[in-house]
Amino acid sequence: MKIVPPYLMFLGDAPDQLGAKTADGVAKWRPDWCLGQLRLEGCQADIGLKDMTLEEAKAAGVKTLILGVTNQGGFFNDSWMETLHGALDLGMDIASGLHMRLGDVPGLGEKAAKLGLQLYDARHPTQDFAVGKAVPRTGKRVLTVGTDVSVGKMFTSLCIEKEMKARGMKADFCATGQTGIFIVGEGVSVDAVVADFISGAAETLSPDNDPDHWDVIEGQGSLMHASYAGVTLGLLHGSQPDAIVLCHEPVRPHMRGTPHIPMPGLQATIDANIAAGRLFNPDIRCIGVSVNTSGLSAVDAAKFLTDTEAELELPCVDAYKDGAARLVDALS
């Protein structure tokens, strides 16, 4: 199953810009695929695309309506029903990033089946996986890892893929979360897989490839996070990465979601990932650090990068601001 572009981004009645974070990420990285946005009355989000009706989107060639809204609880609002049904009536697929499944919306599954259209729930794996076996695979893999959750692992991975493609290298971004899945049209939400199959799902995600091909795998969670480290470890083992890039956000008072737990050290996080990753790829190495410096002044950001680079003896960049050239150099 693959989500077919181009997309119409449905923002519903998102109460603020944060509610459209998923749609915003997709529009940022795949501007060519995102032809417009559809906002309901009261919507307070704007991702800078042309406002379109369903009919205008259809005329413009849209194939899939993306439900790119994040809301508390992950439910479908009644106010969205007209748009969802209308999209199917016009022959568009629908893809959703919510926890609730599109097929559970009354009448939607039947209508899609009848019309031969696709309902794609990016948060729910669409296939069964075998358990991981750690058999060595051909091709090369780089995985982003983090000191914490939401520190820029997806953005850094996309920056690395972009730089590699700009250099004419063979590279693919491998999506492991809903926003990433919309950005490539496929992938696996590894945190939604049954626990026994995390590493197996990761193995499926970056299969054998050409010797000079890089899979750039989007990391999830953090080995140092009390909630999600199991997901992170399974992804690390199943990815068998040749290289990792540490992602970090320097202005956090504590780990996200657990206010009593301080942020871990950068070197300690690298060491934990290398120690675990080495089990199934003895050549694994950390090749650099990507820092989200958006919370720092330009002066403080430059100082943090310089200091961290000296301390860790690794290239240290803000990949989103400055590009991933130095990281890709270190991979060569």
Next chain:
Amino acid sequence: MKIVPPYLMFLGDAPDQLGAKTADGVAKWRPDWCLGQLRLEGCQADIGLKDMTLEEAKAAGVKTLILGVTNQGGFFNDSWMETLHGALDLGMDIASGLHMRLGDVPGLGEKAAKLGLQLYDARHPTQDFAVGKAVPRTGKRVLTVGTDVSVGKMFTSLCIEKEMKARGMKADFCATGQTGIFIVGEGVSVDAVVADFISGAAETLSPDNDPDHWDVIEGQGSLMHASYAGVTLGLLHGSQPDAIVLCHEPVRPHMRGTPHIPMPGLQATIDANIAAGRLFNPDIRCIGVSVNTSGLSAVDAAKFLTDTEAELELPCVDAYKDGAARLVDALS
């Protein structure tokens, strides 16, 4: 939900003794709960209980039929239907350790609902979990960890609980797999939880308790195993153990299920578990080693235990053969 004893162990048409491994483990640890076994024609397994018909079991006071058969694929055989329906007709609950759900057997769910009886799928979590938060909890916790899968973590945990109870200590075995769940009547199959919630499920399993109470938590998988380490890490983090006991089987040529991967060192396995566990319980320590010596001669077993004890400087026992007294001593 709790599975209500006493049990009738249904062995179906198990082709060999291994097919009744689950039932055998339950009968071994809860002989008072297991009143009899029911075997169909052709069954090649025998767990040493009295053979009973459903009617005899009912008359003996059985409350639950335990489907303690493991078969390839985890499906229900057609030949079992008469027994499953018959058990409900006689007013017994049914509990299963198969992957397929009892409610998916045609007619079984409706009949159970109509009769007010319980269908319990031990492999499927019966509740929703929150993500783990690693907030410190009262009471004490000991977790068994392994160099590999199936090295005796459940048996060792049960031996520790038994020894603690014999000493009058407050202790509970916390089940994390199907056999353990039948043994205590409740628990969580942590490997069947959605990946995001592994550590959260583990936190639910060993909640706040008296300061002198020990939760003895059954380990799952191994941090060193390519297939299951994510489950193991989430269980380790969520358990926040004060102590771990390393379990090991010394005669394996390689990790189970991955013939190209050698067994890890015992000290390396301890170090990996302590490093990860320390994140959310800085006082964690390894207090001993439990070795399944059933594959060794008496002389070789004694030598292995002595050598390992000297090497690791920790009590080293075969807890199932020799009891867990030295392990419990080390916990005091």
